[in-house]
Amino acid sequence: MSLITKIPTTLYSLAARLNLNFTNQTLLLQAVTHKNFHENDLSTNEGLQVLGNHALGLYVTEYLHLKYPLLPLPCLQQAVTAYCGHLTLTVVGQEVGLQYVVRWNNFTDEELFLQGKEIPKKTKSVGKSREPAQRITQGTAISHALKAIVGALYIDKGPQSARQFIHDHILSRDVNMQNVIEIKEPKRELSALMKRLSRPSPISRLKSETGRLSYAPAFVVGVYSGTEQLGEGFGSSIKMAEFRAGRNALLHYYLKEVKDFTLPSIIDSQEKQTTYIPTKIGDTPPRL
């Protein structure tokens, strides 16, 4: 006996809000149903979520790497997490109204048993024994649903559609890239970087100062490679100013932004393949 699941009106409004035109509205319902939801006869969003997760990783990484070619790898990974990590996607989903649409079960199997409710029959996953049930929070359900929507777009409408959705809703958001880079030893890192680039080693020079013996001194230090100034920083002590100068120099290098670039994922036809000019691969030096 199969139940005819009625699609709630909230789902239709969500589809219109996100400009999703699936061929079948039950696909969106599937994307929004978490795997631990037991009152349904439809398949759940587990597969779609995995696909969407990988699609997100691909398109976000591609965009960020082309935009910031000199960003070190751990910082790039941090940036990707900032754009499409679990926590961010939860926030995105809430801002879009997914919390009124997701179908998930708040209770673990144990709690259901204690309440006297029926424990859902789990389809046996290949090669794995039955794992102890973990509680799924609403946030997890929301982020999984959003990933599954991306996955459903990928399957139903094609990769370009999924890419457009990601650019519209996820990459249009704002991340302060300075927070992504953590610099603990700027002088050391900067001299290693200059050595790698075969440039004269950095020397910090005191540019100006005021109030050295007063209670509120101010020093301005500049870091130079030869005659070229790499960065400048101010502080209440010379060391502090030097630290900031080194940090600013590194940030200026790492966060170099490319304005015009073509994404490789745009290529979907033979003509585009012939006219495609690849962007220059950036140097991503290893961090100390």
Next chain:
Amino acid sequence: MYNVIDHLFLFCQIQKPMSRKKTIISLAKNGVGAFVFPCRKLEFTYCERSGSSRGMIEYLTTRLIPFAKKNPQIEIVVTPRPSKHPFVRGLYLNGREKGISVRNKTSGEIMETVNLIRDNTGFKNNKRFKKPVISTTPSVRGIWSPFNTQPHKI
């Protein structure tokens, strides 16, 4: 200098308090990529019998369905509420809600009220704002600092 805490760290398996790594989240910029309509739901309540709901009933029978078709992103719920004045309530994506009583209003006036609620963002219309400009980007030429100026020379 002998320290009890150091002794504990050396000889016992006590973990030092770790500084929690802050996860960075992206901030929304509605409209930059795609525009997400802020009003998500409209709730209409009316009374079948009372006179204050006359205009409301006329609105619901004539103008509501075309409005709903024009705004598919808004979920619309109509509920009869006997012996109560008619009410229009809008629910927004920021979690807030705004309601206006439409008692004794004509169908046209109710249409204007509904459009007002639909076009609202949901935020509190505080006329006394703390910051006139809300932006994620810093100023174009940079905030003035005394460190990067030349002293005045005659």
